[in-house]
Amino acid sequence: MVRLFKHYVPNAVLVLALLDIGVLAIAGELGWLIRAWQIGMEVEPVLSRLPQILVFAASLEIAMVAVGGYGPDSLHSMRFAVARVLVAVSLGVIVQSVIFFLVPGLAFWRSNLFVAMVLSVCGLVLVRLLFGRLIGSERLKRRVVMLGAGNRAARIVRLAERPGASYVVAGLIAMGEAEPIQDAVPRQAIPNLAQHVVDLNATEVVMALEERRNALPLKDLLRVKTTGVHVTEISTFLERETGRIDLQSVNPSWLIFSDGFSSGRMISSAVKRMFDVTASLALLLFAAPVIALFAVLVKVESAGPAFYRQRRVGLYNEPFEILKLRSMRQDAEVAGKAVWAEKDDPRITRIGRFIRKVRIDELPQCWSVLKGEMSFVGPRPERPQFVEDLERELPFYAERHMVKPGITGWAQINYPYGASIEDARHKLEYDLYYAKNYSPFLDLLILLQTLRVVLWPDGAR
Known part of the structure; x- marks a missing residue:
């Protein structure tokens, strides 16, 4: 996850958006070049039309965001993604027409725009065909170890199974729960917790303890933290992954001491x-x-x-x-x-x-x-x-x-x-x-x- 202005954006979404911006910029330039070649016009250096290319790419990218082109469905259903691409490009062209009416110098001509639009649709669909598996693979997902193996940890496991999840559960560590999740490793069976986390190639440890009072394994958490692995409280983790404040896990002290509700606005x-x-x-x-x-x-x-x-x-x-x-x-x-x-x-x-x-x-x-x-x-x-x-x-x-x-x-x-x-x-x-x-x-x-x-x-x- 990447945090932009206090809002979390999944790695897969960010990678796909950057690829799309590049594709749209190339489509805009190719649309100009193809039309110039058709009418025999002399082509000037690309810097001379950079504003038009940037406005074209930005308007279509904004349209992609507006129609839900980066939602979970778009990332995991090719048919859904293509439908969103078609709607987004159509809206983007309408925006381009408005820009041409208001500021003609910042927009393509109609002939250039048509070619660029066709190339944009082809390019955006091709990106999803070529990189679809990579975007949905575990390579771009964080590996998370759960410290706790009760009901709270089970919720994290279920969230990892949903389409569009940005993490995988690399390991579960039982901390004395009466009925731990299957495949959870008891804490007593792990001689060195920090080494265990590193061996699992984890990037984050989530505290999902059922009872925190007098039960926080502070030495373990300190050693894990010093290895460079992030340690996250479950309420913060759920906020980041779901885009909402989870009322089942949150408590007043977390709301008081967590980042947010800033008065400096x-x-x-x-x-x-x-x-x-x-x-x-x-x-x-x-x-x-x-x-x-x-x-x-x-x-x-x-x-x-x-x-x-x-x-x-x-x-x-x-x-x-x-x-x-x-x-x-x-x-x-x-x-x-x-x-x-x-x-x-x-x-x-x-x-x-x-x-x-x-x-x-x-x-x-x-x-x-x-x-x-x-x-x-x-x-x-x-x-x-x-x-x-x-x-x-x-x-x-x-x-x-x-x-x-x-x-x-x-x-x-x-x-x-x-x-x-x-x-x-x-x-x-x-x-x-x-x-x-x-x-x-x-x-x-x-x-x-x-x-x-x-x-x-x-x-x-």
């Missing part, structure tokens, strides 16, 4: 606010016709107002009202009691189902972003009735209100719509990860990945 917060104001103004301006059109359609299909206001809990538990296009019948909550939305909820209208899937119902919330009550990126604000129940049921739920709520967020792009306490638990784990590791880079990644959720709606209700 003055510059990044100012940048975030400037982006929110600029983007919300632009979006309200350009989306006004779309909002007006669907407001009319909502009004025509069912009785009641086209918009509705709903009380939500915001930053520091302060209540505020959000504005959305109405997607349910007017009598959806006749008793006045908050009700979770369900799959194929009968209260949702036909127009409502469509605007929920493509997130058009969320557009009026840009007004809340402009006022400063929300941000574009952050945990989704919940209704006060739900918050009261969730704070009683879920540890650390109140901590998600330490950051401004958002229209989209880390939980929204990683977990489908939730309509239960258990769903809320999983989404809270992602929200806590965002609150702990917030950076402009993570915000940008979430905004890009939101496009994937819009194009392939999963669980929108």
Whole structure:
């Protein structure tokens, strides 16, 4: 794993992304050369068109990230990967056309662009055919030794078996568990733990002890550490591997002393606010016709107002009202009691189902972003009735209100719509990860990945 701006990126993803950038740059250059040869144009040195090549490669690479071209499915399914490549290149070409309209000097001509696009598709698919096995092989995965062989260690073993795992379990060391995992080696059978870890060619030791109180093998851990092998606590390991804060293993002291939740965010917060104001103004301006059109359609299909206001809990538990296009019948909550939305909820209208899937119902919330009550990126604000129940049921739920709520967020792009306490638990784990590791880079990644959720709606209700 490589950490970029407090966010972890798997080695396989980083290698594939670098290969893709190289392929896209070459495709851009070849597209220019081929077209120049066709029309008999004299070719100048490559430095003269370097800006166009870089803009071409960057726009298509950003499109690859936005459509999920580096997700686990894309890394392990050739058909899935090719579909994502085709969509990404198509989106990238649209972006190139916009750039050509705004700044003609930074984009290819249409003829060059077509050739470069074809070459890009061929090159990206070829990279996945040639390096697919290498990317998914154990050569790019870390070798991990588990110190502990109980239920916690079993979770790490199961995670290693999922598609896209960035590590393999090289060894299991039982630390006195009543029923250790099969193939675990008892600690008493290992004369020198540090040498045992080195012999397994491990790069990391994960503490997965069932009971840490008065049980930490400090001498063993110190000797392992001095060999150059990383020693990691299970909560930190799970955070890095899953992109969420694991509520089953985490404790208050880990949250207090771990890296994250930094208060020194003055510059990044100012940048975030400037982006929110600029983007919300632009979006309200350009989306006004779309909002007006669907407001009319909502009004025509069912009785009641086209918009509705709903009380939500915001930053520091302060209540505020959000504005959305109405997607349910007017009598959806006749008793006045908050009700979770369900799959194929009968209260949702036909127009409502469509605007929920493509997130058009969320557009009026840009007004809340402009006022400063929300941000574009952050945990989704919940209704006060739900918050009261969730704070009683879920540890650390109140901590998600330490950051401004958002229209989209880390939980929204990683977990489908939730309509239960258990769903809320999983989404809270992602929200806590965002609150702990917030950076402009993570915000940008979430905004890009939101496009994937819009194009392939999963669980929108």
